[in-house]
Amino acid sequence: VQLVESGGGLVRPGGSLTLSCEASGFTFSSTYYDMVWVRQAPGKGLQWVASISGRRSFIYYSDSVKGRFTVSRDNAKNSVYLQMNSLRVEDTAMYYCAREGSGWSGYFDYWGQGSLVTVSS
């Protein structure tokens, strides 16, 4: 299993950015594998950001990003995305893509290396 994030960079406050995560080594389109985004701000701990179920039936967001971020997936491309709008300085973080273990396991068994997002003027 491999997860590779891309799309990070420097963006101004109020700007937008879209992160991508390409998955390989497992049946990405399976209903058993939800995908999540987790972030780590500088000097802080891990924070769950968003989740999307295997068939895109269920989507959830943390309160801190609800209404600004949109998670999506393209099972044909084995990819999950995080569209981030109205970015704030406090959104600066390393963003990790992770796979939730099969069947609503509640834990993340594989993680990517992360993509750094810096929001600064």
Add this chain to the structure above:
Amino acid sequence: DIVLTQSPGTLSLSPGERATLSCRASQNIDSNYLAWYQHRPGQAPRLLIHGTSTRASDIPDRFSGGGSGTDFTLSISTVEPEDFALYYCQHFGNSPLFTFGQGTKLEIK
């Protein structure tokens, strides 16, 4: 909302010593949904334990987890040099869907 509080914030040990890390929940949680991760700087987080006490694939048996209700622990029987890292507990619940503790740093004494 459930809050996970980890202690100590920093644990200073020498290789070969035993490490005990604590994770306390603000209310009773289902032990099926308590996990632990190791995070080394510059690397992806790594799942160590799920369901409170089940080791993930390829995790050495010096790592063990336990607890119930509001109090959970991660133990490392004999700390190896590669074990010095950050450790997080994590819960799967309702609001928010996933919660992490603030982390414990295991550092070389």
